[in-house]
Amino acid sequence: DTGVSQDPRHKITKRGQNVTFRCDPISEHNRLYWYRQTLGQGPEFLTYFQNEAQLEKSRLLSDRFSAERPKGSFSTLEIQRTEQGDSAMYLCASSHRGGDGYTFGSGTRLTVV
Amino acid sequence: KNEVEQSPQNLTAQEGEFITINCSYSVGISALHWLQQHPGGGIVSLFMLSSGKKKHGRLIATINIQEKHSSLHITASHPRDSAVYICAVLQGAQKLVFGQGTRLTINP
Numbered sequence: 357d358t359g360v361s362q363d364p365r366h367k368i369t370k371r372g373q374n375v376t377f378r379c380d381p382i383s384e385h386n387r388l389y390w391y392r393q394t395l396g397q398g399p400e401f402l403t404y405f406q407n408e409a410q411l412e413k414s415r416l417l418s419d420r421f422s423a424e425r426p427k428g429s430f431s432t433l434e435i436q437r438t439e440q441g442d443s444a445m446y447l448c449a450s451s452h453r454g455g456d457g458y459t460f461g462s463g464t465r466l467t468v469v
Numbered sequence: 470k471n472e473v474e475q476s477p478q479n480l481t482a483q484e485g486e487f488i489t490i491n492c493s494y495s496v497g498i499s500a501l502h503w504l505q506q507h508p509g510g511g512i513v514s515l516f517m518l519s520s521g522k523k524k525h526g527r528l529i530a531t532i533n534i535q536e537k538h539s540s541l542h543i544t545a546s547h548p549r550d551s552a553v554y555i556c557a558v559l560q561g562a563q564k565l566v567f568g569q570g571t572r573l574t575i576n577p
Contacts, residue, residue: 387563398473398555398567399512412564447512451563458502458565460512 360461362448368467369438376434377464381450385457388431390423391447392416393463399447405431406453438468472496475556475568483576488543490571492556495537500559503530503541506570507552515541517559546575 361380369375381388386407391399402421404412407428417423420438425431435442445465451458473494482488492501500519506512516523516530518539523530527546532539543550551574557565 389564391565391567396569398557398569399565401564401566404564412561449565453563456517458514458517458559460504460514462509462511 360448360450360459362446362461362464364464365462366465366467368469371440371468372437374434374436375438375466376432377446377448377466379431379433379448379450379461381430381448382457382459383429385450385452385459386428387451387453388425389449389451390431390433391449393445393447394443399445402433402446435466438466440468442466443468471569472566473556473558473568475554475571477571478569479572479574481574481576482546484547486546486575488546488550488573488575490541490554490556490573492539492541492568493537494539494556494558494566496558496560496566498558498560499563501532501539502557502559502565503539504555504557505552506555512555515554543573548575548577551575 363378388405390402393399405425420436423433445463447463448461476491503515518532527544529542553570555570556568
């Protein structure tokens with residue numbers, strides 16, 4: 357296991373299109389997190405899963421955003437009807453229960469044109 | 470006011486200098502992370518602290534829970550240490566709340 361993998365690394369999309377990102381966490385980690393980072397800012401929390409259950413969602417996650425972790429392994433983050441303000445780096449992280457081993461993926465950079 | 474404040478926001482130093490980056494937080498935490506982010510976005514966790522002090526190579530991190538303050542020190546700084554250093558606190562159900570980062574540039 358080489359860490360947290362995110363796909364794609366970069367995505368350019370036209371405004372109004374839907375996009376989906378994938379995150380594969382470290383296999384023995386039961387917690388998975390999504391964060392968003394805009395230019396010059398620190399990451400902001402979006403949502404968190406423990407196994408397949410989505411336990412917390414930020415108010416930043418509007419109705420156009422949905423995240424799933426159907427089998428408690430990989431997760432997807434979908435953005436519908438993208439807007440230019442959605443342009444950001446989307447980071448995934450995973451950890452053991454208790455926060456040990458918190459590991460980030462390399463992120464997916466989304467550009468909405 | 471942000472829940473996690475870092476200082477300075479930008480720091481430029483000469484190779485070999487001793488570097489200190491500070492982090493103050495205003496919320497209850499279970500632990501604090503120091504993270505390193507290079508251009509291109511990847512984030513690496515340097516330390517996770519809940520008390521005292523940790524050392525790894527030329528990096529030292531300390532935390533004072535009573536004062537809600539942590540510091541990251543780099544000894545004998547090198548140009549390859551140039552990066553953004555981010556303080557993040559572990560809160561509630563293990564989500565991280567991040568500071569805005571300190572951009573460190575070490576000149577040869």
